[in-house]
Amino acid sequence: MTSRLVAFLLFVVTLPCPWRVDxxxxxxxxxxSIAVEDHADDVLRSPDGTFAAGFYxxxxxxxxxxxxxxxxxxxxxxxxxxxxxxxxxxxxxxTLDARRGALVLTDYGGEVVWNSTAGIGRTTASxxxxxxxxxxxxxxxxxxxLWQSFDYPTxxxxxxxxxxxxxxxxxxxxxxxxxxxxxxxxDYAMLSLFxxxxxxxxxxxxxxxxxYWQNNRKIYNFSRSAAMDALGQFLSSxxxxxxxxxxxAAGVRRRLTLDTDGNLRVYSxxxxxxxxxxxxxxxGNPCNIHGVCGANAVCLYSPAPVCVCxxxxxxxxxxxxxxxxxxxxxxxxxxxxKLVALPHSDFWGYDLNDGGIMPFHDCGKKCLENCACxxxxxxxxxxxxxxxxxxxxxxxxxxxxxxxxxxxxxxxVPEFHVHQWQHxxxxxxxxxxxxxxxxxxxxxxxxxxxxxASLSARDAGKAVWPYLxxxxxxxxxxxxxxxxxxxxxxSSKGLFRQSRVYAVEEGYKLITSHFQRYTYAEIRRATxxxxxxxxxxxxxxxxxxxxxxxxRVVAVKVLKNVSRQSEEEFQAELSVIGRxxxxxxxxxxxxxxxGKHRILVSEFIENGSLAQKLFHRVGSDDxxxxxxxxxxxxxxxxxxxxxxxxxxxxxxxxxxxxxxxxNILLDHDLEPKITDFGLSKLLNRDGSDAxxxxxxxxRGYMAPEWVxxxxxxxxxxxxxxxxILLELVKGVRVSExxxxxxxxxxxxxxxxxxxTCEKMESNERGCTDDLVDYRLKGDFxxxxxxxxxxxxxxxLEEDRSKRPNMNSVVQALISVxx
Numbered sequence: 135m136t137s138r139l140v141a142f143l144l145f146v147v148t149l150p151c152p153w154r155v156d157x158x159x160x161x162x163x164x165x166x167s168i169a170v171e172d173h174a175d176d177v178l179r180s181p182d183g184t185f186a187a188g189f190y191x192x193x194x195x196x197x198x199x200x201x202x203x204x205x206x207x208x209x210x211x212x213x214x215x216x217x218x219x220x221x222x223x224x225x226x227x228x229t230l231d232a233r234r235g236a237l238v239l240t241d242y243g244g245e246v247v248w249n250s251t252a253g254i255g256r257t258t259a260s261x262x263x264x265x266x267x268x269x270x271x272x273x274x275x276x277x278x279x280l281w282q283s284f285d286y287p288t289x290x291x292x293x294x295x296x297x298x299x300x301x302x303x304x305x306x307x308x309x310x311x312x313x314x315x316x317x318x319x320x321d322y323a324m325l326s327l328f329x330x331x332x333x334x335x336x337x338x339x340x341x342x343x344x345x346y347w348q349n350n351r352k353i354y355n356f357s358r359s360a361a362m363d364a365l366g367q368f369l370s371s372x373x374x375x376x377x378x379x380x381x382x383a384a385g386v387r388r389r390l391t392l393d394t395d396g397n398l399r400v401y402s403x404x405x406x407x408x409x410x411x412x413x414x415x416x417x418g419n420p421c422n423i424h425g426v427c428g429a430n431a432v433c434l435y436s437p438a439p440v441c442v443c444x445x446x447x448x449x450x451x452x453x454x455x456x457x458x459x460x461x462x463x464x465x466x467x468x469x470x471x472k473l474v475a476l477p478h479s480d481f482w483g484y485d486l487n488d489g490g491i492m493p494f495h496d497c498g499k500k501c502l503e504n505c506a507c508x509x510x511x512x513x514x515x516x517x518x519x520x521x522x523x524x525x526x527x528x529x530x531x532x533x534x535x536x537x538x539x540x541x542x543x544x545x546x547v548p549e550f551h552v553h554q555w556q557h558x559x560x561x562x563x564x565x566x567x568x569x570x571x572x573x574x575x576x577x578x579x580x581x582x583x584x585x586x587a588s589l590s591a592r593d594a595g596k597a598v599w600p601y602l603x604x605x606x607x608x609x610x611x612x613x614x615x616x617x618x619x620x621x622x623x624x625s626s627k628g629l630f631r632q633s634r635v636y637a638v639e640e641g642y643k644l645i646t647s648h649f650q651r652y653t654y655a656e657i658r659r660a661t662x663x664x665x666x667x668x669x670x671x672x673x674x675x676x677x678x679x680x681x682x683x684x685x686r687v688v689a690v691k692v693l694k695n696v697s698r699q700s701e702e703e704f705q706a707e708l709s710v711i712g713r714x715x716x717x718x719x720x721x722x723x724x725x726x727x728x729g730k731h732r733i734l735v736s737e738f739i740e741n742g743s744l745a746q747k748l749f750h751r752v753g754s755d756d757x758x759x760x761x762x763x764x765x766x767x768x769x770x771x772x773x774x775x776x777x778x779x780x781x782x783x784x785x786x787x788x789x790x791x792x793x794x795x796x797n798i799l800l801d802h803d804l805e806p807k808i809t810d811f812g813l814s815k816l817l818n819r820d821g822s823d824a825x826x827x828x829x830x831x832x833r834g835y836m837a838p839e840w841v842x843x844x845x846x847x848x849x850x851x852x853x854x855x856x857x858i859l860l861e862l863v864k865g866v867r868v869s870e871x872x873x874x875x876x877x878x879x880x881x882x883x884x885x886x887x888x889x890t891c892e893k894m895e896s897n898e899r900g901c902t903d904d905l906v907d908y909r910l911k912g913d914f915x916x917x918x919x920x921x922x923x924x925x926x927x928x929x930l931e932e933d934r935s936k937r938p939n940m941n942s943v944v945q946a947l948i949s950v951x952x
Contacts, residue, residue, distance in 0.1 A: 428458020856929025
């Protein structure tokens with residue numbers, strides 16, 4: 135008996151536990167969803183397990199809905215929905231909509247971020263499935279594809295996925311947005327790599343120096359189709375053909391990716407180790423990629439790319455070479471000028487049509503006399519190229535020609551100390567070690583790498599000169615020392631390890647800190663020379679504008695005054711904007727900080743401010759445009775959610791300090807969005823930021839502690855919100871209320887609170903009706919009115935410790951939402 139019992143128990147133990155179910159799904163059914171909180175387990179898997187789709191954690195607080203390689207150590211992402219608009223780590227969800235049959239991605243608060251177009255006007259999708267090819271597909275009941283991610287590539291092309299005239303590969307920047315590089319078909323139907331930063335654009339692959347037939351390409355072949363097959367061969371209708379170094383190896387997973395640095399690479403996956411190898415790349419020398427160092431800079435390859443500002447120039451952004459350098463001098467046509475030489479250098483493109491074959495003296499004279507000429511290049515055979523812009527700069531020993539930069543005659547340029555590079559045998563050979571393909575101590579190992587044939591052939595026979603001007607080599611030595619020191623500190627000392635707090639902070643920056651930097655000329659064109667004024671405030675004027683090729687309508691806020699205070703306000707606003715994102719906060723798109731100009735560019739909100747919508751028709755016979763009660767209640771709840779987010783859910787404590795109806799904008803659905811953080815500051819959690827006590831809001835909405843010079847906390851926003859609640863109910867400003875025939879002065883808000891309390895304490899039916907906007911004609915929710923008045927009274931307590939926090943306000947309003 136005992137032996138039978140033991141055998142039975144062993145049998146039961148070996149059975150799979152029915153409650154242990156793998157959370158990975160084979161498909162997503164109609165009305166089903168995946169929550170961001172379950173990102174670690176709840177994913178879609180391809181049948182063979184190679185790919186996964188779900189929420190990808192770009193940082194602890196930032197997620198994207200993506201497809202990635204599940205078996206790779208670094209989980210290489212191959213597709214992302216709305217990658218420029220990541221979602222929060224809380225509340226985000228992707229759902230296969232039951233009504234339309236489309237995938238819908240929503241963020242914190244339910245805001246729709248992205249949706250597929252499947253199911254609109256045709257058969258709705260029954261399920262979402264991830265196929266073995268890495269293609270995310272919406273299928274009908276019969277398994278037919280209604281929508282597929284392969285039709286909307288991001289920066290990666292998978293085998294059998296086609297690139298067409300209607301699609302592009304677009305690199306990503308250092309964060310998550312679209313970068314400056316694109317792979318697609320040109321107007322001549324030639325597959326090309328494009329660089330475009332909004333100010334400069336050019337094709338940099340195939341070789342722009344060569345004609346199409348020298349590049350072995352065909353033009354005017356308008357089939358415009360390209361793809362990489364499963365064996366590692368890439369074929370295009372224009373004749374672009376290349377092969378991975380492991381061509382023909384069966385079962386190898388590959389991807390073609392346009393990387394952040396603008397290089398196009400084929401990667402092959404070693405499934406045994408989960409690591410990637412570069413098996414083909416378009417550029418062996420990264421300095422041939424356009425824009426790698428930005429304007430007024432040159433790139434030296436030795437063997438990693440090193441960027442250096444041209445003489446007389448300084449970096450625009452110490453953390454981003456793509457923004458280039460700016461001159462430290464002012465070049466005026468009326469002032470005498472001189473020339474500074476850069477030997478063995480070139481700035482590709484942007485030539486003035488005034489060069490040609492001529493003696494050096496004539497070439498220099500033409501540039502000095504032409505205001506549009508900033509430099510000229512003089513090559514052997516007396517070739518003269520006048521330059522209007524210094525862009526795509528590169529230098530290396532042996533590059534023919536010298537660039538002469540025009541500077542003011544009295545401008546001091548430091549002397550260059552020529553450094554001689556020596557090599558065994560008297561020559562110099564720059565050895566390329568691309569992406570660490572050859573590990574140290576493994577010199578006999580075969581490198582899995584092929585470089586674009588046209589480029590390698592061009593670079594192979596270059597003569598190498600023994601001299602390089604000193605400022606490049608000196609900088610190279612300094613950077614090598616800094617990098618080595620940094621590696622030693624990280625590896626041997628364990629210093630600078632990122633804490634959890636730092637990681638969360640970086641996550642919030644990742645959401646919205648990557649502003650587009652606009653020039654003042656771009657802003658002026660977008661606003662029609664600042665003609666369409668849509669608002670004015672204490673910190674500046676707001677204009678309507680249209681930016682970019684997509685004709686996006688934006689609001690352009692020009693901060694007034696060039697004083698120090700104005701610039702500090704601009705920097706404070708940027709600091710705050712870089713740490714927040716919420717559906718009830720206005721989204722910032724970019725900024726301009728050029729010379730004396732300080733400008734913010736934000737999304738344009740169609741319906742203007744709450745003040746315009748709530749107050750401008752008081753006393754009018756035409757009340758058809760009056761906000762109804764449901765709209766007012768929704769606005770009150772939305773503003774409360776936005777403030778609660780600022781006060782409690784950001785990585786820093788953020789206080790608005792100037793809450794009023796003018797700073798609440800209404801979108802096309804009348805959803806509120808809080809704007810104007812010009813008076814905001816970031817506080818320490820203990821409220822010890824004494825500088826904040828000097829800030830002042832708007833009279834009528836200011837908490838008593840402003841006057842008494844008490845340390846300011848988030849309760850100043852709670853007080854202002856209480857005033858806004860009263861105005862939403864009554865439909866007029868509190869300062870305009872008439873009580874018992876007496877007009878309330880803005881400093882007598884205590885009278886309004888006292889009368890409101892008396893009416894709420896009365897047991898008479900309809901006692902609060904005369905506190906509600908008469909234009910609603912009695913059409914309002916009595917329970918919601920009483921809750922809003924009760925909440926307003928509590929928010930307007932003189933003793934700030936008795937005021938509720940915004941989370942409590944949100945919960946109170948939600949309790950009567952239905």
